[in-house]
Amino acid sequence: MSIQEASDLWQQGAACRGPNQMIFFPPPRLERRSDKRRREQRAKEICGSCAVQGPCLEYAMGIREQHGIWGGLTENERREVANAANGC
Numbered sequence: 001m002s003i004q005e006a007s008d009l010w011q012q013g014a015a016c017r018g019p020n021q022m023i024f025f026p027p028p029r030l031e032r033r034s035d036k037r038r039r040e041q042r043a044k045e046i047c048g049s050c051a052v053q054g055p056c057l058e059y060a061m062g063i064r065e066q067h068g069i070w071g072g073l074t075e076n077e078r079r080e081v082a083n084a085a086n087g088c
């Protein structure tokens, strides 16, 4: 199985598929801090009930995804995890 096929498989179980997708990424316009906090909290709640949270986070960390919430972590939180793992 190729990496792409493995990725496609876990993405089929993603709880964020469909209309909820929008809240996992910042909007194109400026976002107020309070709106961002609410949006991220809602996305994290969905991630918390997602059957593929582990593979999703592993994928995002593996490709160093720079944008959005993946596996229940924001981009900044993923960066902190990566830095901690690298001893930074």
Ligand code: SF4
Pocket: 013, 014, 015, 016, 017, 024, 046, 047, 048, 050, 051, 052, 053, 054, 056, 057, 069, 070, 071, 072
């Ligand atoms: S963990 Fe979150 S971002 Fe990842 S697939 Fe599930 S709902 Fe989507």
